[in-house]
Amino acid sequence: MRISIVQTKPLKGTIDQNLRSHVKFIEAAVNKNVDLIVFPELSLTGYEPELAQELATTASDSRLDVLQQLSDKHSISIWVGLPTRNNNQLFISMIIIQPNQNKITYSKQYLFPPEREIFTSGNNPLVFHFDNEHIVAPAICFELSNPEHHEYAAEQKATIYIASVLNSVTGVDADIEKLSAIAKKYKMTVFMANYVGQSGGYECAGRSSVWDQQGQLIAQLDGVTEGQLIYDTKTTNILSDPLFD
Template structure:
């Protein structure tokens, strides 16, 4: 297998403050590039915080110029970043929970959350998912939070040839034990490297757990944050083996 370096960005979002959150994402992207990261995944709705009551006013179309600094940085660094944002695919349509793939080659791809958490239907509509990222010998399937709580989601990804399952999430202290056990189990069950990027601070009234993590295809832990705060969980594959590193940001 080819060499690959991927990372989960455990970031702290400021509620509704898109300019400040963009600046913080740029800091993460630069820090990741210094570590040789090729693919960087941020938490669910990382650019706005998990704020359903604000989502309608903050939602953008995927190609909006507000993302220009992030897209230009991705190209400059040759780094692909997956960022969380409420989106509309056209004016007047419902708001989707989006994961926007800002390619290091200037490309833009979209993943939309398929499975809403109970209560989210007040502010959002279900999405259609998105294509796996083709990356050398790898296929990287994306997920946003509640998607992974449906066992069919990672199973279908694996059946379609995914080798990596990358989820941007918001997981609270109360839900962490259950959700992390699920994700670790999927790694072992389906032979996937599983990445979980969680919020590093409070968002949407939730006390987020942090503790973002990456698990190898046997379920073994590759890298994990010890708690909350801003950090990068990095997984490097060389010679078919994964090695982990945690870097404060």
């Protein structure tokens, strides 16, 4: 299975422009026969909680049709971030797009304390069976700091744990240590997709990474450059230079 984690520099609150950037990364991943591509937390808007009321949408938003078309055509699963709305409630969500299937909305279950003033916690724990070998668990940022989240993934026999995050330069080292520990404790291959640049008032740290099942760092992007890191779980190789123009 080939997995890409994408490191982006978000444009504040501009879904259409961020979407165009996402398409470029997906097309590059398709050329490397990637099976799953994952973007950072709230990747299509940037991490902008104060804009969530204005920007929130649903998985049926027609602007996402281009991603579904790419998924169907190239048999690639695509995970992107959006604030979503259900009646009067707002959620930090991951839209999960799979080939020739209905979209799934996974909403952050464990909110960072300041987020609780704006967002509602999700209540839809899940893992994905990609084939006979790989069970993949999604995590959205602060969820990786909650033992209940990775314990659930382990109970479901997840072999891969993917964290879609906004991680700041002041917080990234702690989360890198946590993700390495998750990999080692549960014998999972663990990924982190993060931003570079600024978003939500944070200076984002980049350093998107992958760890093996012993918790050892396999590969990591830098702290300033947009790019994607592609990992082949069968060969355990990085397929190419992870940075794309």
